[in-house]
Amino acid sequence: MTAFAIQTHSLVKTYGLGSKQIRAVDGLSLNVPEGSIYGLLGRNSAGKTTTIRMAMGLARPSSGEIKVLGFNPTDDPERVIVLRQVGYVPEDKMLASLSPRKLLELNRSFYPATWSDDLARKVVKRLELPLDTPYLKLSLGNKTKSALAAAIAQHSRLLILDEPTIGLDPVALDELLRLLVEDCSADGRTILLSTHQLAEIEQIADHIGIMDHGRILIEGPLDDILSNFRRLTFTGASLPLTGPSILSVKSDARATQFILQRDPEGFAQELTRNGATLIDSSPMSLNEIFLELCRTTESKEEVSA
Amino acid sequence: MLSLRISASSGVPVYLQIEQQIKQSIASGVLCVGDSLPSTRRTAADLRINPNTVARAFQNLEREGVIRTVPGGGTYVANFAAPGAGLLKAEKIRRLRPLASQLAVEASQLRFSPEDLHKLLDAALLELEKARRANKSDSSSGTQEGDR
Amino acid sequence: MNRDVMVQAIDIIGALTIFPPILFGIWFFMRERRKSAALTATALFSGPEETGHSSLFSRACSFSFPELDAPQRAYLLRQRTVLALGLISTWIFFIWFSAGLLPQYVSAYAAQQPLPLRVWYSYLYHISSGATSYGIFAFLAAGQAIVEFGNAPWMGRFFRTRPLTRSFVFWTRTGLTLGAFISSLLLAAAASFLLLLLTYGPVWKHLDNGNEPTIANARSQPAPSSDDVLGSVHSGEGHATWALQTSVPRLFLSIVTTQTFFFSLMIAMAMLPIRFGRMKSILVIAFAYAVFICYIFYVVAGNGIPPHLAQIFFLYVQPGPPPPYRLALVPLTVSAALLALAAVSNRRNDS
Numbered sequence: 001m002t003a004f005a006i007q008t009h010s011l012v013k014t015y016g017l018g019s020k021q022i023r024a025v026d027g028l029s030l031n032v033p034e035g036s037i038y039g040l041l042g043r044n045s046a047g048k049t050t051t052i053r054m055a056m057g058l059a060r061p062s063s064g065e066i067k068v069l070g071f072n073p074t075d076d077p078e079r080v081i082v083l084r085q086v087g088y089v090p091e092d093k094m095l096a097s098l099s100p101r102k103l104l105e106l107n108r109s110f111y112p113a114t115w116s117d118d119l120a121r122k123v124v125k126r127l128e129l130p131l132d133t134p135y136l137k138l139s140l141g142n143k144t145k146s147a148l149a150a151a152i153a154q155h156s157r158l159l160i161l162d163e164p165t166i167g168l169d170p171v172a173l174d175e176l177l178r179l180l181v182e183d184c185s186a187d188g189r190t191i192l193l194s195t196h197q198l199a200e201i202e203q204i205a206d207h208i209g210i211m212d213h214g215r216i217l218i219e220g221p222l223d224d225i226l227s228n229f230r231r232l233t234f235t236g237a238s239l240p241l242t243g244p245s246i247l248s249v250k251s252d253a254r255a256t257q258f259i260l261q262r263d264p265e266g267f268a269q270e271l272t273r274n275g276a277t278l279i280d281s282s283p284m285s286l287n288e289i290f291l292e293l294c295r296t297t298e299s300k301e302e303v304s305a
Numbered sequence: 306m307l308s309l310r311i312s313a314s315s316g317v318p319v320y321l322q323i324e325q326q327i328k329q330s331i332a333s334g335v336l337c338v339g340d341s342l343p344s345t346r347r348t349a350a351d352l353r354i355n356p357n358t359v360a361r362a363f364q365n366l367e368r369e370g371v372i373r374t375v376p377g378g379g380t381y382v383a384n385f386a387a388p389g390a391g392l393l394k395a396e397k398i399r400r401l402r403p404l405a406s407q408l409a410v411e412a413s414q415l416r417f418s419p420e421d422l423h424k425l426l427d428a429a430l431l432e433l434e435k436a437r438r439a440n441k442s443d444s445s446s447g448t449q450e451g452d453r
Numbered sequence: 454m455n456r457d458v459m460v461q462a463i464d465i466i467g468a469l470t471i472f473p474p475i476l477f478g479i480w481f482f483m484r485e486r487r488k489s490a491a492l493t494a495t496a497l498f499s500g501p502e503e504t505g506h507s508s509l510f511s512r513a514c515s516f517s518f519p520e521l522d523a524p525q526r527a528y529l530l531r532q533r534t535v536l537a538l539g540l541i542s543t544w545i546f547f548i549w550f551s552a553g554l555l556p557q558y559v560s561a562y563a564a565q566q567p568l569p570l571r572v573w574y575s576y577l578y579h580i581s582s583g584a585t586s587y588g589i590f591a592f593l594a595a596g597q598a599i600v601e602f603g604n605a606p607w608m609g610r611f612f613r614t615r616p617l618t619r620s621f622v623f624w625t626r627t628g629l630t631l632g633a634f635i636s637s638l639l640l641a642a643a644a645s646f647l648l649l650l651l652t653y654g655p656v657w658k659h660l661d662n663g664n665e666p667t668i669a670n671a672r673s674q675p676a677p678s679s680d681d682v683l684g685s686v687h688s689g690e691g692h693a694t695w696a697l698q699t700s701v702p703r704l705f706l707s708i709v710t711t712q713t714f715f716f717s718l719m720i721a722m723a724m725l726p727i728r729f730g731r732m733k734s735i736l737v738i739a740f741a742y743a744v745f746i747c748y749i750f751y752v753v754a755g756n757g758i759p760p761h762l763a764q765i766f767f768l769y770v771q772p773g774p775p776p777p778y779r780l781a782l783v784p785l786t787v788s789a790a791l792l793a794l795a796a797v798s799n800r801r802n803d804s
Contacts, residue, residue: 109527285314
């Protein structure tokens, strides 16, 4: 039985009252396996940050269950057990109003069991973080680097990074990826990355979850998802327009393009058996999969609205 | 010296790209029998990709007999005493057929004659052989460059 | 002789007003210069943790609270700033409390009365007239506490995501801030009283120039105005003298209880389950202001506070007879309840 670093079950979080109520998270069932690098993807108000805040005990779930490293992060004393083992970089990078050096020195005293001075120095050097700039004079990129250094040097069992690439130039971004792979994912450590940067996720993640409107659209090992999705173009008469494995269909006079989300080979075989001709079969990048899924969800919502 | 270039969104799975490029390096003589490969984690860090992906590629290569891992640590290019011994001919054909079809499609698109196509293939094999011999003579004359 | 005494008072107060900030400024400047010279060269974590002054504090902490774990100790260490602010407010309150001893104030009251009486009265009056201003300090102290709670951005959110229980953060921060605030009030009070002793001597013994003070039943009588008091002493009515003599404890105690109440009220309001933002800040400030206005209205505009109200709130801003001290528990209990409410909100709210 695989252990999960983070697991939620029908998690719901609502804000506001009555007719103006917002369901930021709406029945979320998330499963982040321990030891993985998990990419949490989604559009801007999909509910990623709200979910992460609930995992850190910053927000209280309206209903449903959430467990981090096997414990409930919402109330003390389990909350403290969770926080001892988690490193966190928040979305707005307003972590503490201290210069990077002071932040590192302060944070160090909270994690005596796992903190690594060498790792702290390594991150500072690789990301070229200016240690003594006062907080108000830090650029957004440097604020991000400062928060990253403090969290990574904790060397904790779970690292939660909410939009860690904001303000980072390509060099810093590259160095961050290298650090994450080299130091933060060894020995069964888990990394949860919430981001829009699909290219980076495609490189370093081994599991992904795509969220939209407070719910998971699809979740699982990245390789499996990439091989399950395929773009198939057929010609022929009486081609099916719907099916369990079809995500979307586009057709013109000459050909019909199917986006498959499951078992593309089986589908292709079945259609060729029924007389259709396969013209083209191409894989889809994560970006394309993401766009297709979000578009389909949107049009489904429009239809039902 | 082994240098891999990976593109995550090219449509070809990353582990496959790694396998292909390592085989390419061996075929062209950049990597010789007995050369050591960097560890899984080192390779993953250098390429900024997930270590499991690299592990999968290395496992596949080891199953095919292209590389071998020593229990104490370290990965080395395997000895091709019986080249391709781990692979049956049917498997080899299965691998090469899609490439052949693609070449056929492109060639017919460009109205390239079959004879010219054969000449092209021979030239490519010749290039590969030349590169391998050049690398071997370099190493035997002692002007080895880069580190292993 | 009077002249000399007054000059003495000016000298001492003047010296205590001017020199501490200058000395502090010099010390601070030197320290900052030394620190920045060291910083530019140091690598991370290479030097010893910090200078001796803080290690003393940390040793004191680990001695008094051995069962704390590392994060809790780290959090306690950070509260050094609260103590520093406490020192500064002690100094400020001391200046305020002692200002009544300055010659220009002493001579302002009833010039024909004997000096001890004038000094004593000036001293008391000055303390109580500052009643409206102490509230501002209570407000500031509450603000200082709130800055690190879970709802606040920056440091609040930082500590909310470290392995510390929410209760620990709340009670440590609130307790230390309130403790420092009250201590600074009490210390300043004691110091100003000491100053009175040093410069003018035990004036309260000589208020009526030899008349016997009588213990009066003061409960049924309204608090007298200043002229009444001075006039009745002069005319020999003993109970007024007794009232004056015993005013000090009740005034100071009243200040402590009232400001504690304001402090707790601020904190309870800040912990209301409304998102921290402009709207909330405006609400909190507006409500506090309204309460404050009522307070000022009673104190300044009317002839003092009606006695039953004064007893309920333990709100004594004028010299008078000793009140039933156990009623001081009323505002203290209310304050404790407000703080407990705030603690519960702190635990349940989102950050």
